[in-house]
Amino acid sequence: MDTSTRAVPTAGEPDPEHGRGTPVGRRVVLGMLGLGALGVGVGGAVQGTLDNVLASVSAKDPTGVTGLLPGGGGFRFYSVSDSIPHRGESDYRLRIDGLVDRPFSYRLSDLRALPQTRLVRDVQCVTGWRVPHTAFSGVRLSALLDAAGVRAQGTAIRFSCFDGVYTESLTLDQARRPDMLVALTMNDKPVTAAHGGPVRLYAAPMYFYKSAKWLSGITVTKDVQPGYWEHYGYDVDGWVGRSNGRHDDPTS
Numbered sequence: 001m002d003t004s005t006r007a008v009p010t011a012g013e014p015d016p017e018h019g020r021g022t023p024v025g026r027r028v029v030l031g032m033l034g035l036g037a038l039g040v041g042v043g044g045a046v047q048g049t050l051d052n053v054l055a056s057v058s059a060k061d062p063t064g065v066t067g068l069l070p071g072g073g074g075f076r077f078y079s080v081s082d083s084i085p086h087r088g089e090s091d092y093r094l095r096i097d098g099l100v101d102r103p104f105s106y107r108l109s110d111l112r113a114l115p116q117t118r119l120v121r122d123v124q125c126v127t128g129w130r131v132p133h134t135a136f137s138g139v140r141l142s143a144l145l146d147a148a149g150v151r152a153q154g155t156a157i158r159f160s161c162f163d164g165v166y167t168e169s170l171t172l173d174q175a176r177r178p179d180m181l182v183a184l185t186m187n188d189k190p191v192t193a194a195h196g197g198p199v200r201l202y203a204a205p206m207y208f209y210k211s212a213k214w215l216s217g218i219t220v221t222k223d224v225q226p227g228y229w230e231h232y233g234y235d236v237d238g239w240v241g242r243s244n245g246r247h248d249d250p251t252s
């Protein structure tokens with residue numbers, strides 16, 4: 001499908017899906033800046049200052065924001081929820097279900113036991129920042145889909161995350177590409193909690209918003225169900241250089 005002409009979202013819009021009643025951008029940024037306690041309803045002067053802070057922050061990246069991660073090699077930290085969720089060896093599960101013949105919940109050890117694929121690419125955020133030459137490895141999404149046995153009515157995937165908020169989506173054809181990974185390592189170390197570990201999606205040919213962190217669910221669906229940022233206008237087909245209003249050379 002072609003959804004390439006939508007507008008880029010702005011921060012601070014209310015979140016229709018989750019109905020928290022607080023603009024997401026503001027909430028996230030306040031949390032990140034450690035200003036959460038000020039919350040809403042503060043007086044004019046303080047509010048004005050906050051608005052300036054938020055405006056300058058969201059000018060850099062409407063999809064999340066913050067500083068660079070310590071030791072993150074140029075990565076920025078993004079989360080639309082206000083804390084970093086943790087799961088580990090004992091409590092992590094990746095559930096694959098929906099329109100499949102064999103739903104299954106993988107443990108970390110199950111995922112590690114499957115054939116691993118390593119890809120090295122530039123990570124590219126839709127808002128412009130890039131981290132060159134980043135390695136991800138993990139299990140091909142296609143392998144998990146084949147193991148589950150996608151039914152004939154299945155045409156798309158909905159991803160869910162154990163932050164309880166973020167979602168993403170791919171068409172089945174996209175999901176079956178060999179460069180779509182359920183990633184267990186980043187730069188040859190286990191994916192850290194901040195980067196969405198222990199398991200995140202790595203959608204290599206697409207902007208990084210497609211790479212859902214804290215991945216907990218892969219559901220085969222009848223139709224594409226647009227993901228979190230896609231409700232704010234980002235393209236479902238998030239090809240680097242060929243979506244979200246861009247038409248540049250993806251290798252440039």
Ligand SMILES: Nc1nc2c(c(=O)[nH]1)N[C@H]1C(S)=C(S)[C@@H](COP(=O)(O)O)O[C@H]1N2
Binds near residue numbers: 064077166
């Ligand atoms: N669960 C979850 N996944 C997410 C996000 C998020 O807020 N929550 N942000 C997305 C966006 S917009 C980007 S750019 C990348 C950032 O990944 P990083 O924090 O490892 O740099 O994660 C993507 N996956």
Ligand SMILES: [Mo]
Binds near residue numbers: 064126209
């Ligand atoms: Mo992003």
